[in-house]
Amino acid sequence: MLYPTDDKQQVYGKRYFGRGGVKFALLKLLEEEPMHGYQMMKALKEQSGGLYVPSPGSIYPTLQMLEKRGFISVRIEDSGKKIYRITEHGRSSLLLLPDKTSRIAAVDGRYSPEAEAFRIEKIRLKLGLSSQSFGLLRLVTQAEQEASASKERANRLQKLLFEQQQQINKFLDGHEQESFSAEENQEAYT
Template sequence: MHFFSQSHRGHGHRCSERGGRPDIRPDFPFGGGGGRRERIFASGDLKFVVLHLLGQKPAHGYEIIKAMGDLVGGDYTPSPGTIYPTLTMLEDLGWITSAQQEGGRKEYRISAEGQARLDEQRETVERILAHLGHVRNRAHGRRLPEIMRAMENLKTALRLRLGDDAPDPAVARRISEIIDRAAVEIERC
């Protein structure tokens, strides 16, 4: 069974076992998914990424936000409303400490207890970092100019061919078969 996922909310395409054709969502144009992008972090993962970053070097909250965006490849930047409560929680747990710097900014650093916790969770951290690497690679792939051009060409061809009227069922079936074959070929690359 092949999976073509646009998000983890269930709006992606899933090929059926009947003939390898994606199950089309009739409520979205061209069967596409809608809604939010996939979740970057599973529950509880963010704190380990923050610990990992602080294990590399002390940092201000803004530097952690920037480093997190770099880990994910620029498609995601955590909000201060996500990072600062996480830093507060980690400080409350005793896993990090903070010191007020000139200009009023806090610099955070991992504590001995935090380093021990990070070492205990090494496999979890490696799993999270591997996932972030995949997310980064997908983000990079979506920004390749030749792929972006080809995707825009496909959308334009569909708009021109389909227009505002419902296409003949035979034409619609033929177009969907062509797109399905292309999707399978792309998956095999």
């Protein structure tokens, strides 16, 4: 099972934006034009390329908090829908604080740090790997790319990988050493 709950945003949302990111993203949207809550959720999903799927349970409490603190105002239409707009206090707060949302959009075809972290986590879950296993896979890939510049480094890396592969094979066979200390581990690489 990929998600502990049916709410994908609960698993991914916080990783995508980071602390305070949703708040700034909503203010940036309202800086452009007044919007309904649903419009903001749709816009955030579109801007993230579908990586972030906001839920009403995360957006509306944030909007209430922003209104309470004077960053936005709310007007209720005849239809009963709420239209949110940024206040001068909200605009000035965007000027004073670092632009956390600018890192979200892809620049020059590359992912922002938040989007990249989210994308990587999605791949890890799809592969069914633990964080440690996936981290090791990424580390080996990076090491191979860097080692390709030098035959000596490439040979050292291949030796290191071979030794680690042997250790894992011993583990799988049930013949691993009970206490493989950090010193022994370090000696195996030198």
